[in-house]
Amino acid sequence: MSWEANVRRVVPYTPGEQPKIDGIIKLNTNENPYPPAPGVAEVLRQTDSTLLRLYPDPDAKVLVDALAETYSVKPSQVFVGVGSDDVLSMAFMTFFNGEKPVLFPDVTYSFYDVWAEVHRIPYQTIPLTEDWHIRAEDYKRENGGIVFPNPNAPTGVLEPLSLIEEILQANSNSVVIVDEAYIDFGGTSCLPLLEKYENLLVVQTFSKSRSLAGMRIGFAIGSEKLIQYLNDVKFSINSYTMTRLACLCGAAALADRAYFKMTTQKIIATREAAKQRLSAMGFTFPDAYSNFLFVSHPERPAEELFRELKQRKIFVRYWNKRRIDDSLRITIGTPEQMELLYAALEETLRK
Ligand code: PMP
Numbered sequence: 001m002s003w004e005a006n007v008r009r010v011v012p013y014t015p016g017e018q019p020k021i022d023g024i025i026k027l028n029t030n031e032n033p034y035p036p037a038p039g040v041a042e043v044l045r046q047t048d049s050t051l052l053r054l055y056p057d058p059d060a061k062v063l064v065d066a067l068a069e070t071y072s073v074k075p076s077q078v079f080v081g082v083g084s085d086d087v088l089s090m091a092f093m094t095f096f097n098g099e100k101p102v103l104f105p106d107v108t109y110s111f112y113d114v115w116a117e118v119h120r121i122p123y124q125t126i127p128l129t130e131d132w133h134i135r136a137e138d139y140k141r142e143n144g145g146i147v148f149p150n151p152n153a154p155t156g157v158l159e160p161l162s163l164i165e166e167i168l169q170a171n172s173n174s175v176v177i178v179d180e181a182y183i184d185f186g187g188t189s190c191l192p193l194l195e196k197y198e199n200l201l202v203v204q205t206f207s208k209s210r211s212l213a214g215m216r217i218g219f220a221i222g223s224e225k226l227i228q229y230l231n232d233v234k235f236s237i238n239s240y241t242m243t244r245l246a247c248l249c250g251a252a253a254l255a256d257r258a259y260f261k262m263t264t265q266k267i268i269a270t271r272e273a274a275k276q277r278l279s280a281m282g283f284t285f286p287d288a289y290s291n292f293l294f295v296s297h298p299e300r301p302a303e304e305l306f307r308e309l310k311q312r313k314i315f316v317r318y319w320n321k322r323r324i325d326d327s328l329r330i331t332i333g334t335p336e337q338m339e340l341l342y343a344a345l346e347e348t349l350r351k
């Protein structure tokens with residue numbers, strides 16, 4: 001027997017490309033094209049060595065308190081992690097610990113099945129409808145937990161709170177995780193449902209709407225009980241997930257509500273303009289409430305468009321996967337970046 005028999009073998013998640021070349025237009029990983037709030041730059045300017053020399057606060061109090069204030073919940077209802085990937089992975093490990101399968105859509109964030117595999121969680125994927133919606137009926141079966149993003153990725157499709165509530169009503173015996181990574185681009189958060197459902201965990205991130213993908217800050221809000229369970233697992237793995245710098249930057253980003261509103265509104269406006277421009281070129285897409293669009297063209301294979309754009313140094317996301325291999329996911333950039341994208345697409349479509 002080889003030592004390899006004892007290895008936990010997994011097929012890892014493939015993150016979007018981070019090309020190391022200059023002058024590209026990067027519309028492939030749903031980053032925010034605008035800088036974080038000016039207060040974040042101020043925090044970075046004031047950095048001194050104690051920030052690095054000392055261990056950070058294991059409770060990340062500065063950030064937790066700022067989140068509690070922003071979202072009008074108690075600090076004991078807030079959990080923070082190294083990006084929402086860390087929060088979600090921790091939540092899978094903590095709450096999906098039964099024998100029954102965890103349910104999530106067939107077309108969704110492609111990390112879910114990877115976490116299920118690495119944490120040895122049984123799971124079942126549930127097909128979305130033809131027009132990419134979740135059917136509440138499909139989630140009224142025995143399960144060990146439920147997770148889905150709202151708006152969904154990579155489609156951008158938003159579900160109403162009534163659907164989320166219908167799923168919660170039918171599932172008081174499981175934890176339901178709603179991944180709201182893209183909620184700030186025009187959706188309505190299900191946070192108000194926390195008052196009624198002790199088993200609801202809402203996960204959000206600073207990576208998209210707060211322009212801090214590089215700082216790695218994610219959080220979950222839920223009942224005090226859920227958060228206590230999450231913290232017990234976190235403190236059994238790594239007490240110091242959040243650096244002091246991350247906590248201070250996160251709190252500074254939350255403090256500037258006007259800037260947050262302005263930048264998210266700009267992205268929403270650019271997205272709505274993109275819907276018009278792209279449909280005029282013949283693209284079709286579900287109506288998205290995210291900082292990306294999920295587009296396909298009736299006459300041109302997505303993979304070909306992906307390659308043509310890449311040649312012009314414009315990066316978008318393409319998956320060679322069942323049901324989504326005829327679509328491209330395009331992150332909404334600045335209006336200037338989008339003009340270059342339209343020009344490149346128009347040129348390619350003429351060929
Ligand atoms: N959830 C969804 C649906 C996402 O698309 C992403 C971004 N890849 C994440 C969570 C994780 O983002 P982060 O770890 O940067 O918070």
